[in-house]
Amino acid sequence: MAASVTSHDRRADAPPFVSGPAAPSPEPAQPGSRRWWAVVPLVLVAALLLLATFSVGAFDLRKWAPPTIFGLVMLAALVASREDAPPPGRWVKVMLAGIWGLAAWAFLSMLWAASPASAWEGAARVLCYAALVTLPIVLARTQSGVSLVRWIVTGGVASIGVVTLVRMFAAGLDVFLAGRLDAPVDYRNATACLFGFAFWPLLSAAAPNDRSRVLRALALSLASLMLALAFLTQSRSVVIGLGIGGVIALGAGPDRVRRAWLALLVVASLAAVSQPLLAAYHAYDGGHGVVTSHDVTVSAWGVLALMGITFALGLTLAVFERGLRARAPVMDVLRTIARAGLAVVAVVAVVGGLAAMGNPASYAKSKWDDFRYLESRTSTSLRLTSTGGQRYDLWRVAIDEFKRRPLAGVGMNNYAFSYYRERRTDRNLDNAHGIGFDLLADTGIVGTGLFGLFLVGAVAAIATRWRRLSLAAKRSVSSLAAAGAVVLGQAMFDWEWFIAGIMGLGLFCLGLAVAQAAWYPGSEPRSPQPRRWPLGLRIASATTLALAAVAVGALFMSDHYVRKARAAADRSPSAQLGVARTAARFNPLSIDPVLLQASALESEGRLREAKAQLEAAARQEPENFVVYGLLGDFEVRRHHVVAARAYYRRALALNPRDVGLQALARTRGR
Numbered sequence: 001m002a003a004s005v006t007s008h009d010r011r012a013d014a015p016p017f018v019s020g021p022a023a024p025s026p027e028p029a030q031p032g033s034r035r036w037w038a039v040v041p042l043v044l045v046a047a048l049l050l051l052a053t054f055s056v057g058a059f060d061l062r063k064w065a066p067p068t069i070f071g072l073v074m075l076a077a078l079v080a081s082r083e084d085a086p087p088p089g090r091w092v093k094v095m096l097a098g099i100w101g102l103a104a105w106a107f108l109s110m111l112w113a114a115s116p117a118s119a120w121e122g123a124a125r126v127l128c129y130a131a132l133v134t135l136p137i138v139l140a141r142t143q144s145g146v147s148l149v150r151w152i153v154t155g156g157v158a159s160i161g162v163v164t165l166v167r168m169f170a171a172g173l174d175v176f177l178a179g180r181l182d183a184p185v186d187y188r189n190a191t192a193c194l195f196g197f198a199f200w201p202l203l204s205a206a207a208p209n210d211r212s213r214v215l216r217a218l219a220l221s222l223a224s225l226m227l228a229l230a231f232l233t234q235s236r237s238v239v240i241g242l243g244i245g246g247v248i249a250l251g252a253g254p255d256r257v258r259r260a261w262l263a264l265l266v267v268a269s270l271a272a273v274s275q276p277l278l279a280a281y282h283a284y285d286g287g288h289g290v291v292t293s294h295d296v297t298v299s300a301w302g303v304l305a306l307m308g309i310t311f312a313l314g315l316t317l318a319v320f321e322r323g324l325r326a327r328a329p330v331m332d333v334l335r336t337i338a339r340a341g342l343a344v345v346a347v348v349a350v351v352g353g354l355a356a357m358g359n360p361a362s363y364a365k366s367k368w369d370d371f372r373y374l375e376s377r378t379s380t381s382l383r384l385t386s387t388g389g390q391r392y393d394l395w396r397v398a399i400d401e402f403k404r405r406p407l408a409g410v411g412m413n414n415y416a417f418s419y420y421r422e423r424r425t426d427r428n429l430d431n432a433h434g435i436g437f438d439l440l441a442d443t444g445i446v447g448t449g450l451f452g453l454f455l456v457g458a459v460a461a462i463a464t465r466w467r468r469l470s471l472a473a474k475r476s477v478s479s480l481a482a483a484g485a486v487v488l489g490q491a492m493f494d495w496e497w498f499i500a501g502i503m504g505l506g507l508f509c510l511g512l513a514v515a516q517a518a519w520y521p522g523s524e525p526r527s528p529q530p531r532r533w534p535l536g537l538r539i540a541s542a543t544t545l546a547l548a549a550v551a552v553g554a555l556f557m558s559d560h561y562v563r564k565a566r567a568a569a570d571r572s573p574s575a576q577l578g579v580a581r582t583a584a585r586f587n588p589l590s591i592d593p594v595l596l597q598a599s600a601l602e603s604e605g606r607l608r609e610a611k612a613q614l615e616a617a618a619r620q621e622p623e624n625f626v627v628y629g630l631l632g633d634f635e636v637r638r639h640h641v642v643a644a645r646a647y648y649r650r651a652l653a654l655n656p657r658d659v660g661l662q663a664l665a666r667t668r669g670r
Contacts, residue, residue, distance in 0.1 A: 039145035041074055042136060042512075046149050049132075049508060050156040052501025053194055057185045061121060062563070064128055064500035065556035069549050071131030076545035078138055079538055091464060092137065092518050095457025099130045102450040103548075105443055106412040110589070113411020114623040117590035122413030122442070124552045125500060132504050133454075136511035137518065143473065146516045150201070150480055153509060157198035158222045160184060161229055168300035172293030179284025179291050180383075181232035190502050192235035193490045196242050197505055199226040200249040200482035203262055204475060206314060207255035213318035220314035221307045224266045228303045231270060234281055234383035241490030245482040253478030254471055257339060262314075264345065269309050276302030281383070390427050391434075391493070397422050398437035402444065409444035417623045420655040433495045435488075455488075458514055465517040477513045484510030558587030565596045573603035591617040595630065607638065625654035625661070632664060 048067045052058035058067075106123035113119040140146050164184055167175045175183035185191045202223035206216045230238050250260050270277070279298035283291045371387040397419045401410050410418065415438060416430035432438045439448040462477060469477060487506025490496060496503050561583035568576040577600035584593035598613035614634060618627045632647035648664040655661060 038139045038141055039148060042139055042145070042149045043152060045071065045132065045135060045508065046152045046156070049501055049505050050153070050160070052504070053160055053184050055501070057187065057190050057194075057499035058501035058504070059187075059499050061124075061555060061559045064125065064504075065552050065559070067504075068124065068128040068131060068552050069556070071135055072127065072545050072549035072552065075131060075134060075138065076542045076549065079533075079545065080542040082533075089461060089464075089518055091457050091461035092514065093457070095454055095461055095514060096130075096134060096137070098450050098452070098454030098457055099126070099133055102443070102447055102454065103127045103130050105447050105450060107551075109409065109411040109414075109443060109447075112408060113414045114417050115411070115414055115591075115621050117587060117592075118413040118416075119411045120551070120587075120589060121555060124555055125498070126412075127548050127552060128500055129503065129507050132508045133511040133514075136508065136515040140512060140515035141519060143476075143516065146512055147476060149512060150476060150509075153505065154198055154201045154205075154479075154483075157194060157505075158202060158226070161195055161198070161222070161225050164229060165225065165300060165303055168296055168303070172296045173291065176280055176291060176296055178287070179281040179289075179295075180234045181229060185499070185502065187499070188233045189235045189237055189490070189494045190496060190499050192230045192233035192238035193241060193487055193494075193496055193502050194505075195226045195229040196238045196245070196486045196490065197483050197502075197509075199223055199230070199242060200245045200486065201479040202226060203259060203266070204249060204253060204255070204479040204482070206262055207258045208475065209258075209318075209321055213315060216318045217311050217314035220262060220266070221311035223262075224269060224306050224310040225303065227266055227270055228277060228306050231274075231277060232280075232299060232303070235490075235494075236384055236386070237490045237493040238486075239384060240493055241486040241488075244489030245486035248485050249478060249482035252466070253482070254474045261341075265313060266310055269306055269313070273302045273306050273309070276305070278382075390425060390429070393424050393427075394419070394429065394432045395434065395437050398432040398434075398441040401441040405444060407444045407446060409440070409442045409447060412442050412447075415441045417654070420625060420657075421653075423657055426657050426659065431495050431498055434493050435491050435497050438495075438497060458510055461514045462517045469517060473516060477516050480509045480513035480516070484513065554586045558583045558590060558593070561586065562590075562592050562596065565593070565600075569596075569599065569603075573600040576600040577604070589620075591620050591624065591627065594620065595627075598630075598634075602634070602637075610634065623654060625651040625658075628654070629661065629664075 045067065049058075052063060055063045058064040103123055103126040106119065106126050110116040110119040110123070136146075136149075140149070164175065164181075167183060168181075175181060177188065180188050181191055182188050183191065185194055202219050205211075206220035206223060208216075227242075230242070246263070250256050250263070253259060276298050279302070280291050280295040281299075283289050283295040368387075371389075372392045373388050398415060400422065401415065401418050404410075413431075415432055418441075419429065419432075432441055435451070436448065439451055443450075462481060466474070466477075484506045487496060487503060488510075491503060491506075496506075561579050565576050565579040565583060568579055577597055580593045580596035580600060584590070584597070587593070594613050594617040598610045598617070601607075601610035601613060611631075611634060614627065614631050618624075618631065621627060628647045628651035632644040632651065635641075635644035635647060645665060648661055652658065652661040652665045
């Protein structure tokens with residue numbers, strides 16, 4: 001028996017194109033396989049996340065609130081109706097305690113936030129992520145169910161990639177912005193994250209030698225499509241995400257040597273066709289040129305050529321591997337050569353990199369100086385090698401906020417107030433562009449520690465069960481975890497945290513990976529006799545989840561009526577006033593309904609009441625420069641120039657870099 005296990009493990013790690021066919025791994029016993037319906041909500045969630053990519057990644061509250069309510073209600077119903085507890089294991093509990101604890105802390109931060117309404121919305125977004133992580137752990141009770149959802153997600157993103165390539169041929173400029181791929185998310189870094197997310201799962205699907213040769217070649221071709229589309233965005237942060245995902249896919253996953261060689265093949269093929277791929281980016285020439293539809297078409301042909309090259313190479317290598325019938329001693333030699341070849345490639349890459357950069361100290365200093373330079377220095381050849389931009393200023397403000405309030409932070413989603421006061425550029429941004437910096441500034445040590453607890457729990461929940469996973473389960477768990485790591489890794493240096501559709505995909509896959517490891521560590525179920533939840537705990541948990549759903553629903557309804565009130569502004573001030581008051585009843589903490597009421601009252605000539613509403617908004621958010629700017633505008637329309645200038649100066653003190661406020665604060669009476 002021990003010899004059989006050893007042989008099986010060696011086949012799992014065999015290098016590419018030299019091993020014989022691996023024996024199929026027995027499917028673990030499937031307790032609860034009769035509960036096939038349990039996977040239906042997961043399929044629906046996966047479909048909603050994929051559809052979100054066409055709605056700016058579900059950035060707006062109205063896009064991510066309904067799925068969040070659905071998830072919370074589903075969890076409440078499951079907790080109330082089921083007596084069996086989630087899979088035992090302290091690390092799963094640590095993971096769930098971390099993400100739900102962060103949501104609770106975010107809600108609590110409303111007590112000290114400059115904008116309680118912003119903190120409320122930020123907490124609701126964390127609830128969205130907590131539900132997406134928890135649903136797979138509660139519902140993914142069968143290996144086949146996890147595999148189905150995994151292929152829906154991976155295949156769905158691959159399909160979006162194919163559609164994007166077709167749009168490059170058909171729509172041309174509509175899918176590009178400033179020479180870089182922008183569609184389908186309409187934010188280039190998030191688009192890169194979407195396609196980078198599917199790269200490692202598709203590459204992993206191309207590695208096993210017990211699958212159809214054509215399907216393996218197709219998976220490799222689609223993986224090259226994902227990498228090419230991410231490359232067309234010229235996003236620098238996706239490189240970090242792909243690297244972190246690669247650590248999991250190549251370091252922990254089975255077939256790791258074969259995966260590594262396939263990854264090198266894709267990267268080398270991409271480098272070979274990089275010139276046509278970058279046709280649109282080079283045409284833009286750092287803002288000095290003009291991109292035409294022809295340039296985009298050239299880039300599209302480059303992507304298509306890359307897919308054809310990798311499909312042909314993948315099919316050739318798969319056929320060669322299947323046809324190889326070497327004796328065991330020869331196989332051992334070839335395995336050794338394959339591993340040694342990877343080591344040689346690594347050494348050559350390091351030596352070549354050092355030779356290209358010259359003096360490492362001088363090179364590092366140059367990149368650091370470039371990073372601290374606040375104006376973006378866009379390279380006309382390859383943007384991925386530059387480090388300039390806004391990150392230094394954004395992170396500096398976040399660290400300063402953390403230093404002032406290290407324990408609790410300034411409140412969830414409240415980073416923007418300090419940023420506008422202390423920024424050194426005129427860029428209008430409202431987050432620190434990085435999960436770590438955002439959480440440190442907004443939630444302090446407590447919130448950041450809770451998120452760290454979530455990550456540690458997820459890693460440990462998989463690692464402690466890794467040795468007992470079957471080969472098929474290892475392949476599945478490693479690809480899911482790598483996909484989640486790509487999103488989380490990129491979000492450490494960008495603002496995917498605020499793009500619920502993209503961030504949700506990563507966390508949903510991480511939840512699937514933990515669920516698979518927790519429920520099926522070996523050939524038998526983790527807990528044949530699930531423990532019972534105490535009735536009181538079930539009632540308390542279900543009630544809390546239901547209240548959380550109500551809180552998100554109130555935000556959604558308020559946002560709905562705010563948008564409705566804005567639409568009514570040109571038709572009827574009285575209608576706008578009524579709708580704005582309805583919005584305020586759903587969310588009494590938000591100043592948006594208050595400002596809309598002020599606008600409607602002024603349109604009706606009720607100036608005293610209008611100003612009272614504006615002053616109420618100022619009392620509600622005294623650090624919001626927008627309110628004082630609106631008060632200044634109100635006084636200008638009443639020809640009270642002195643009072644207007646006083647309000648503009650108060651707004652300028654909260655946003656000293658705003659050129660418009662600088663001019664208004666200097667306005668003299670006529």
